[in-house]
Amino acid sequence: MRGDSTSLRLGILAVVVLSLFSALFARLWYLQVLSAPTAQAEAQLNSVRFVYTEAPRGRILDRNGKVLVGNRVVPTVVVNKTELGEKPEIVISHLAALVKMPEDKLRERIEDPRYSPFKPIPVADDVPKETLIHIREHQAEYPGVQGVMLTKRAYPNGSLAAHVVGYVGEINDAELDPRKARGYRPGDSIGKSGVELAYENDLRGQPEVEKLEVDAQGSVLRSLGRQPAVQGHDVRLTVDLDLQKVAEESLQQSLAAAQGTYDNESSKRFLAPAGSAVVVDPRDGSVLAMASFPTYNPADFIDGISEKTFAELNDPAGHYPLNNRVTQGLYAPASTFKLVTSIAGLETGLITPQYTVNDRGTFTIGDPPTTLTNAFSEAFGPVNLSAALTVSSDVYFYELGSRFCPGQCNTSIQDAARELGLGDFTEIELPFEASGRIPDEQSKRRLNDSNPDAFPDPEWYTGDNLNLAIGQGDTVVTPLQLVNAYATLGNGGTVYAPHVGGAILDVNGVEVRKVETRVNRKTEIPAAIRQPLVAGFEGAVAASRGTAAPAFAGFPLATFPIAGKTGTAQVGGKQDTALFTAFAPSNDPRYAVTVVMEEAGFGAASAAPVARRIFDQALGLPLTPIAYTVGRD
């Protein structure tokens, strides 16, 4: 009954309807078939939140399992920001009164953007247990407030071995970036120095991960599951807590003694502001004690260090207590370097052990002639190599040093130094190690290039070789390099990479892995070379003319012979650096010790007594009282 026109119009209507439906189908296809994977990921992100809670870090133990760094359970009040209820202002004001905290400070804490809104925010710690009980009993007054037990770093021995263990702090952006893939998040704790940094991966553990479902308002609906935290592994060090204590105390006492002593050369008392002592086992490079002064308290860094304390720790007037002088301090080795010069002389055949120099106290060289002298210009008479080491004859070593320069100087001394690992990283696992420098023609030229004002002369002269021969000039090494070089002589030629870590233990104390002993280099030190050197170093400790003999008076050297060497380094504009380095028992050493004290005079006078007490402790002998001893080197 429809007219043609009406049928056509109804047909057009049908076409319009069909095309509209086609558009819907096409769009549906695009969204649900083509874009589904991305949209599913977006929907997932929309509704799921992960909340991470850090695991307690592993502990740091000494070689006998005594706790150097542990954990402490702290009663803490936490606030769930989203659960404060209808009247958060009133809850905050009640809570502020309860934990005795200014209200605005509490509010600031709660609003701290570092914290995830889904994570309870710690607002007050070390609160009395009664406070936690009060909150639990009056929970209706404190919606969203909870008392929990959190774990924190604890230092039962205070600042003992602070430079070895290091400290923990909040991760910063530079540290976070490379570690994001490993699950680190803003606000996490991370080792900042020492063992805490070196063994971060072992100590850290795995955080608790809670998966929460949230709605469009961000309210938590339910937990979708929880992966419990795994506490970090313990690190057992090679350090002996008792020996460490003796090393630190002795170092401090000796610095104090030096500060009470008048320095004739500079016409004032010794400043003796800083020093370090290190003990390693020459048989495997394990560190038994590592003391650096001034020191700091790692507990200051718990919950973030105060700005004031941090400024103090970085004030030059405080001599940088955060620096570990054993690995970072650079010192001229002075006479302790004669070990190297002796080996170079014997290896190249320039001298034999019997070669004798008649030491008249002075040595003249060059045109116009320059005269160099022993300390106090003391004349030792005819000395062979061993005697020269025992009495620390500079004249002998000037003479020897000049022999490396028939016209052009050769690099035998530098080569011997590098063979022993001097002037290079020891590869200890502790961070921020300094490399030091054994000067040669190239390094002198480089110094001149980079700073012509301080280093005006680019040429290498015989005089430079003489300075090098007695460990002066531009020669600088770390105490750790020095102790390692003597340990190498002691063990017959193996340069170990020193290490403070012994083993990694799980939470039950079962060993997960051993920290392996690493060998940097094996060199050949034949008996013909070793024997006269050891004899000379033994003499330095035991012989009546020995430079360190006063410090070791009364020590049972017959049963426990010590090979040692004093050193006194001249430093421009400062008082002398005191050095002493030794290993014992000299025939089969178990201990190598180096003590370095800044602006403290003769090594024999201030450094050797520290080493003496360390050996006292090692043998279980009564500790010899520290006194600023007489000495010449």
Add this chain to the structure above:
Amino acid sequence: MALDLRSAGVRRGTSAWRHVDLLLLAAIAGITAIGLLMIYSSTRQSQAGAGLDPGYFIKRQALFVVIGVVIMLVVALVDYQILRDIAPAVYGAAMFVLLLVLSPLGTERRGTQAWFQMGPYQFEPSEVAKLALVIALAAFCAAHRCELDSGRLTTALGIATVPLLLIYLQPDVGTGMVFVAILMGILLVGGASPRQIAILTLLGITAIVAVLQLGVLKDYQRDRLSAFLDPKEDVQRSAYNLNQSKIAIAAGGVGGRGLFQGTQTNLSFVPEQHTDFIFTAVGEELGFVGATTLLGLFGLVMWRTWRAAITAKDEFGMLVCVGVLAMLVFQVFENVGMTMGITPIAGIPLPLMSYGGSATVATFAGLGLVLSVQMRRFS
């Protein structure tokens, strides 16, 4: 014979049911069932979370459906030709109610004065006014045998303009657009010349541009309408709805995430989900398969309504069906298109799916008109 059935308007009433379109009824039943399920799915979690009855919305909607079905059957039972005779009265009554809702008797919600509050229920007169417009325009065009000169066209435009103005005063842009769709549909089939239609289309486009550009709309209205053009631009405001809605639908994938399993749906990421954005729940939980099934059912309703138009025994019946068809097609296209970001966001419910009493009852009443025409095609 005690009662003259013919004069009672129930002419051959009982026998007319023999011709009722069962396919259309089945499609309506299918859509309504999916609608109830989706309303439950998108409200149970938030209701339970607030400690309220998770079945609150589905129970109320079920009541609306029952009322709607009863009204649909009553309307189908009445011979539609009676409506032609009383069309001016129907139209006048509807305009009066639209005017009344603007008075203090009406209630304002979210800036729109469009409801009468009646105890726990609201009544939205503009939903019923759509049908009044369908009847009035169909009666007018049919009276002129589908031949509209410019004078008659102007009258037809006038018939549509009165409710449009009243709805603009509420203001409710979305519902206004439905009135325009009804007008265009009936004019297309009801006798406007191609030239007239072209001119009207041009005028319409100009009007839309003018409305968007001339500040007739409030900022939030313009933002909502134009958010579909670039939803990534401002996720926080109007485009938030759209983005979450698209994520929900796309996340459904081919098979859907399963009934009650959609996280977007369960966790209230899509605002207004049980009302205007109900299609997102279908998309997310039932996937491409479920969404195309639903659109297929709508297609079935459209096809049967179109068939009812083509087989109607008179112009009035045909144009009533065309009017209802235009109303349904526009609402489905605009609503589903908006959830997928291809049409502007406007507060238009999805027929038979969205939660809401007035719209549900009005849709069923419109389908009752179609049934009434379709059942009586042979008489």
